[in-house]
Amino acid sequence: MARVYPEIVEADRPQPMPDGLGHVRFEGVTFAYGPETSPVLSGIDLDVPAGRTIALIGPTGSGKTTLTQLIPRFYEATAGRVLIDGADVRDLRLDELRHAVGMVSQDPFLFSTSVRDNIAYGRPGATDDEVRSAARMAQAEGFIESWANAD
Numbered sequence: 001m002a003r004v005y006p007e008i009v010e011a012d013r014p015q016p017m018p019d020g021l022g023h024v025r026f027e028g029v030t031f032a033y034g035p036e037t038s039p040v041l042s043g044i045d046l047d048v049p050a051g052r053t054i055a056l057i058g059p060t061g062s063g064k065t066t067l068t069q070l071i072p073r074f075y076e077a078t079a080g081r082v083l084i085d086g087a088d089v090r091d092l093r094l095d096e097l098r099h100a101v102g103m104v105s106q107d108p109f110l111f112s113t114s115v116r117d118n119i120a121y122g123r124p125g126a127t128d129d130e131v132r133s134a135a136r137m138a139q140a141e142g143f144i145e146s147w148a149n150a151d
């Protein structure tokens with residue numbers, strides 16, 4: 001049977017997320033989507049201090065999305081290391097790592113359910129206050145006309 005390449009497996013003794021505010025470093029990161037294909041990323045060094053907002057700019061297909069997907073380990077660097085607060089992402093617990101990294105897709109997507117459930121889908125069991133607070137942070141609270149009808 002064909003094997004998916006590369007396979008993302010959790011470390012034998014996965015570590016909890018390190019203390020820190022989210023300092024992201026790429027050290028000599030090279031990545032190819034398959035063993036036979038040429039690298040999409042080659043020798044990337046990147047240092048993004050916690051709290052810094054950066055933009056990755058480049059032509060379509062240059063690897064911007066691929067680069068960001070190495071942080072939550074959707075794909076694995078072929079060479080080099082990706083570090084969060086000094087910890088190699090390969091050493092971290094996958095569930096904690098993926099909880100710690102937020103992603104907003106390029107294409108907005110709404111599930112066919114209430115506004116509340118769309119906001120809360122990443123955290124089942126979120127309270128109404130948490131959902132409203134998330135809506136406020138996203139500057140969406142004002143145009144959600146009726147929370148009662150949204151339930």
Ligand SMILES: Nc1ncnc2c1ncn2[C@@H]1O[C@H](COP(=O)(O)OP(=O)(O)OP(=O)(O)O)[C@@H](O)[C@H]1O
Binds near residue numbers: 033058062065067
């Ligand atoms: N799942 C995949 N399998 C194989 N190749 C892929 C995969 N995803 C992307 N690629 C290839 O990797 C390269 C980089 O793609 P990527 O999506 O990272 O570019 P991008 O800079 O985000 O482009 P855009 O500006 O269009 O969003 C492209 O050549 C693309 O065809």
Ligand SMILES: [Mg+2]
Binds near residue numbers: 064065
């Ligand atoms: Mg992209």
